[in-house]
Amino acid sequence: MMFGPDICGTQTKKLHVILSYQGQNYPIKKDLQCETDKLTHFYTFVLRPDATYSILIDGRERDPGSMYTDWDILPPRKIKEVNAKKPADWDDREYIDDPNHVKPEPHDWIWKAPKIPNPQYKGPWKRKKIKNPNYKGKWKIPWIDNPGFEDDPDLYVLKPIKYVRIEVWQVNAGSVYDNILISDDPVYAKKVVEEVFSNREAEKEAFEEAEKLRKAREEEVLVETNCLLN
Structure with missing residues (x-):
């Protein structure tokens, strides 16, 4: 599976959730938006044995749903009666x-x-x-059972995960990746998120202070440049 934010230019600000099934990749059909500020964020994908899922950002649920409806992995259970x-x-x-x-x-x-x-x-x-x-x-038009639908009770089952790969393509420095967790214990995962964000306010304060220093340096450079031009 592929899961994570994608920010490119001013247009692309989406959250990818791509699942692999029988050798094919299936992107989620929802248009999911990711966070776009410069602070760190924690993205969580929870997949359950009944093929329902939840997406959480910083511990808050955003987009629950089902693998049966939000990916085109299996044919739909119901179809419209075309001859009706x-x-x-x-x-x-x-x-x-x-x-x-x-x-x-x-x-x-x-x-x-x-x-x-x-x-x-x-x-x-x-x-x-x-x-x-x-x-x-x-x-x-009424809906009827799809004769082409064949259920897979193991739809939610992922192959054993042996590796984690981070794909990065960026033109601006400053991206940070840390705290990657793969677990079958949602309670423990929630605890990890809470621990990571226990210093959230300290991060905000440090970021705001760094922004003040950056702007001050830019103003100094601008003043020096104007002096040289004059």
Whole structure:
């Protein structure tokens, strides 16, 4: 599997989750966004025996789901009945004309405006609408069991993980990778995340102080450059 953030330029800021099944790679169908600030973050992917999963960032769940629906690994369980047609007696008119609403007598209703503005002009008369008692809702193509679906009870099973590889392609320095954990104990994994982020505030303070120093140096260089130009 491949899991982790991908930040490239100003457009690509996504979180990849690619699973390998029977020699093919399947990217997740969701559009997942990763963190884009300059602080460290902890990405967690949890896969369960019922093929459900959770994605957590810094210990907070973001995108739960299922391998059956969020990857195109297996054919879908249900498909639309392509030969289905709307029944002839299907009434999808939510509102109908009120049959009891009668047009007023001509002397009480002006149907065409005169050549001068008529203060009594009410516009064309229209029968009011009422709820259709036979309304069945908008007809939708029904779903049926997919005859091409074949379940795999071991869908969630990963091959033994022997190696961890970090793929890095960057044009800016400063990326840091640490604390990579592969475990079958979610409770322990959560504890590790909490321990890693116990110094979160100290990291923020150190980063803010480093940013102040960097900006100060840039301003000094700018002043010196202006002096040389003058």
